[in-house]
Amino acid sequence: MTHQPPPQEYARKQTGPLSEAAFTLLVQGVLDYGIFMLDPQGYVISWNAGAERIKGYSAAEILGRHFSVFYPTEDKEAGKPQWELETAVADGRLEDEGWRLRADGSRFWANVVITALWGENGELRGFGKVTRDMSERRAAQHALSERRRLFDHLVQAQETERRRIAWDVHDDSIQAMVAVGMRLELLAERVPESCAAELERLEASVRGAINRLRNLTFRLNPPGIDRHGLIEGLSNHLDDVVGAWGLTRSFEHRLDKEPTPETAITVFRIVQEALLNVRKHAHATAVTLRVESADGGILTRVIDDGTGAPMSRDVVHEHFGIIEMRERAETAGGWWSMRSEPGTGTTVEFWVPSPEPTPPLTDDLP
Amino acid sequence: MTARPSGDSTGSPWRVILCDDNPMLLEALCEVVTAQPDLEVVGTALNADQAIALARRHEPDLVVLDVRFPGGGHFVAKEIARCSPDSRVVAFSAYGDKGSVDEMRNAGVAEYVLKGATNREFLAALRRVASP
Ligand SMILES: Nc1ncnc2c1ncn2[C@@H]1O[C@H](COP(=O)(O)OP(=O)(O)OP(=O)(O)O)[C@@H](O)[C@H]1O
Numbered sequence A: 001m002t003h004q005p006p007p008q009e010y011a012r013k014q015t016g017p018l019s020e021a022a023f024t025l026l027v028q029g030v031l032d033y034g035i036f037m038l039d040p041q042g043y044v045i046s047w048n049a050g051a052e053r054i055k056g057y058s059a060a061e062i063l064g065r066h067f068s069v070f071y072p073t074e075d076k077e078a079g080k081p082q083w084e085l086e087t088a089v090a091d092g093r094l095e096d097e098g099w100r101l102r103a104d105g106s107r108f109w110a111n112v113v114i115t116a117l118w119g120e121n122g123e124l125r126g127f128g129k130v131t132r133d134m135s136e137r138r139a140a141q142h143a144l145s146e147r148r149r150l151f152d153h154l155v156q157a158q159e160t161e162r163r164r165i166a167w168d169v170h171d172d173s174i175q176a177m178v179a180v181g182m183r184l185e186l187l188a189e190r191v192p193e194s195c196a197a198e199l200e201r202l203e204a205s206v207r208g209a210i211n212r213l214r215n216l217t218f219r220l221n222p223p224g225i226d227r228h229g230l231i232e233g234l235s236n237h238l239d240d241v242v243g244a245w246g247l248t249r250s251f252e253h254r255l256d257k258e259p260t261p262e263t264a265i266t267v268f269r270i271v272q273e274a275l276l277n278v279r280k281h282a283h284a285t286a287v288t289l290r291v292e293s294a295d296g297g298i299l300t301r302v303i304d305d306g307t308g309a310p311m312s313r314d315v316v317h318e319h320f321g322i323i324e325m326r327e328r329a330e331t332a333g334g335w336w337s338m339r340s341e342p343g344t345g346t347t348v349e350f351w352v353p354s355p356e357p358t359p360p361l362t363d364d365l366p
Numbered sequence B: 001m002t003a004r005p006s007g008d009s010t011g012s013p014w015r016v017i018l019c020d021d022n023p024m025l026l027e028a029l030c031e032v033v034t035a036q037p038d039l040e041v042v043g044t045a046l047n048a049d050q051a052i053a054l055a056r057r058h059e060p061d062l063v064v065l066d067v068r069f070p071g072g073g074h075f076v077a078k079e080i081a082r083c084s085p086d087s088r089v090v091a092f093s094a095y096g097d098k099g100s101v102d103e104m105r106n107a108g109v110a111e112y113v114l115k116g117a118t119n120r121e122f123l124a125a126l127r128r129v130a131s132p
């Protein structure tokens, strides 16, 4: 046990008066935490320096606005802001970690605590909300974790499998069908005209199938990413594939560093799927691809000028494109979203972290 | 347009070597080319060594070369340019992506024909290259 000062002396120091004004100053000045209040309906009624730093709104900009502006579209659509308030009312407190939006639309990984505030007569006075920006800690954890290694492994395994299938189709099915097509054409020149027409139809359908198989192998194993890096891979993809669809395309990029192969593949595969959707659904005339370094990762946008049709709630056909894009981004530790406004086109936007390469496994199990 | 009955200025057919690692395709290719009076197949190769040896021995007018060829299409094209400089090479490939096309062009290939083109298109490319 250590020697303790006499209790009375200690107590006198501790109870030094802290006026309400001083306390307000303290809260206002804290930079590491966003601390602010909501009224019972969820409108922002106070704001501090930390909230401004983390979320990018000045007090003048945000006071009086509903706190759901901090949530990504998909969370808003799912009713998460309201649900969080209701939970805080029911349980007294709610804690959550997830993506939130800054004023400029970019995302950060937030730790959020919402506390219900009650008046003396038990009426709901509003909510206290404390927000921390955990983006850096999350990125650091993610980069080191076993999860990252698994993710890299998964991406590579899937690519290897796809490459194998693509080469099998290329080396066997396509070559055999090309041979068949050539022989059919040769035959058509040698038989009486009555049969020739039928042979030509056969030959045309064989050529159609060859083209489809060629596109399939291309989709499975797009040439370029592994050899020349992300930007050139995307650029070639735009030229080879999107160019052939007759879409005007533009490509803007600003990358600080080349990502790991796994990150590059993740970005490429999501862009590929998004572009395929533009082709299949958008009726667009132009598509813009933007790739840039942001928040320690890569922010990508695929913007079309098509119909911007709201997502069809088609129950007959299953849609995997959107699910797969989102899963890829989230498994990589990032986020994915799609905005669509009728008449103005669709924007697919996603961010994935761009960590340093993981060191090779040394503690491999036998 | 009709095919000329004979190939080069002396009246003899253009001499062609065909290179593809798929035997079924190589055979079909051979039949298509053999059927042309102005073209003569002087050899077929299933791999790089065979292709280079044939090119050295025959110094053909034309070489039809698979791009995804064992030993590497672009490598074989460069070797042929070395050992038979007057031979003109036509790349024949199921892949038409920019990377593959550039790689073959850099190796000195004169034409790039996509597998799946009609025989007529394929033969037209051969004739274009043979008499530029
Ligand atoms: N760029 C776009 N423009 C307009 N509508 C789009 C666009 N992208 C997606 N959609 C809509 O969203 C739906 C779901 O897309 P998703 O990629 O999940 O499925 P899909 O393309 O129909 O099928 P698949 O499983 O083959 O990808 C589409 O059916 C389409 O209605």
Ligand SMILES: [Mg+2]
Residues within 6 Å of the ligand: A273, A276, A277, A320, A321, A322
């Ligand atoms: Mg789709």
